[in-house]
Amino acid sequence: MSVLNPLQEGDGVSSDEPWTVKRIVDWTTAHLKQHGSETPRLDSEILLAHARGCTRIEIYTHFDDIPTEAQRSTMRELVSRRAQHEPVAYLVGHREFFGLDFRVTSDVLVPRPETETLVVEALERAEPFENPRILDIGTGSGCLAVSIAVNHSNASITATDVSEQALSIARENAQAHGVIDRMRLLKGDLFGPLESSDQFELIVSNPPYIADGERDQLPADVSLHEPHVALFAGADGLDVIRRLIERAPKHLVDRGHLLLEISPEQAGAVGECLSASASFADIKTIKDLSDHARVLAARRK
Numbered sequence: 022m023s024v025l026n027p028l029q030e031g032d033g034v035s036s037d038e039p040w041t042v043k044r045i046v047d048w049t050t051a052h053l054k055q056h057g058s059e060t061p062r063l064d065s066e067i068l069l070a071h072a073r074g075c076t077r078i079e080i081y082t083h084f085d086d087i088p089t090e091a092q093r094s095t096m097r098e099l100v101s102r103r104a105q106h107e108p109v110a111y112l113v114g115h116r117e118f119f120g121l122d123f124r125v126t127s128d129v130l131v132p133r134p135e136t137e138t139l140v141v142e143a144l145e146r147a148e149p150f151e152n153p154r155i156l157d158i159g160t161g162s163g164c165l166a167v168s169i170a171v172n173h174s175n176a177s178i179t180a181t182d183v184s185e186q187a188l189s190i191a192r193e194n195a196q197a198h199g200v201i202d203r204m205r206l207l208k209g210d211l212f213g214p215l216e217s218s219d220q221f222e223l224i225v226s227n228p229p230y231i232a233d234g235e236r237d238q239l240p241a242d243v244s245l246h247e248p249h250v251a252l253f254a255g256a257d258g259l260d261v262i263r264r265l266i267e268r269a270p271k272h273l274v275d276r277g278h279l280l281l282e283i284s285p286e287q288a289g290a291v292g293e294c295l296s297a298s299a300s301f302a303d304i305k306t307i308k309d310l311s312d313h314a315r316v317l318a319a320r321r322k
Contacts, residue, residue, distance in 0.1 A: 043084040106241035128186035158226035163191030170200035232258040270300035288314035
């Protein structure tokens with residue numbers, strides 16, 4: 022790939038002009054915009070900061086610096102992969118979530134800001150319990166479980182996932198944030214790895230909830246690179262959610278809480294599933310910061 026090559030003919034800039042940090046950011050922003058990035062400037066800054074081994078703010082304070090050839094070579098590779106829609110979080114190996122830094126790979130979903138709504142609601146509902154036991158179904162990177170554990174020092178967390186690779190990432194993140202001693206990580210489908218006697222004050226989950234037929238409507242970043250097992254759930258996207266609602270009561274204490282992340286247009290259908298169950302009351306829809314329905318919450322009768 023010939024990006025960021027000052028000797029490339031037709032780059033529109035004199036070959037005598039140095040490739041400063043600012044010039045690289047500007048060129049990359051335009052290049053990634055042409056290749057469909059929704060946040061080309063942010064992507065450019067994050068990738069160059071990673072290539073240079075510095076913080077993003079240092080990009081702004083060193084606009085006139087000239088990166089080394091090794092740094093530019095790394096940047097070329099990163100930009101090439103980003104132009105093929107590989108998520109920035111996978112390229113740099115981490116993503117911020119709920120004020121914490123999480124290691125991520127293509128084995129787990131990229132943590133998203135809207136999922137922080139689930140953490141906020143979980144912490145609020147866990148507060149009345151002195152030592153809450155919390156179950157995170159489909160933990161992925163562990164962003165939910167770890168964020169809750171960091172912000173509730175008496176909580177004990179059990180996290181399950183079907184992917185051994187995902188559990189390995191979650192374990193790394195729990196260790197990095199000093200909460201591994203309060204976490205139990207189990208491999209298996211939904212409640213499968215649990216003992217029948219396991220009970221929790223809260224069960225939380227960001228399950229797969231995209232309909233199979235919507236695959237072609239997703240951004241290429243998601244459909245081409247994120248793990249499909251964590252995305253898709255049947256014809257209407259509710260296959261996993263139905264199973265969670267059906268089986269959760271067995272593992273909830275009386276008046277325990279079930280919290281599920283959903284797609285906004287599913288709020289009515291998921292609410293009906295909860296209402297149809299004989300086990301749940303106080304069904305509530307919680308909106309995210311964009312005013313979209315994001316979490317369905319219910320209390321076990």
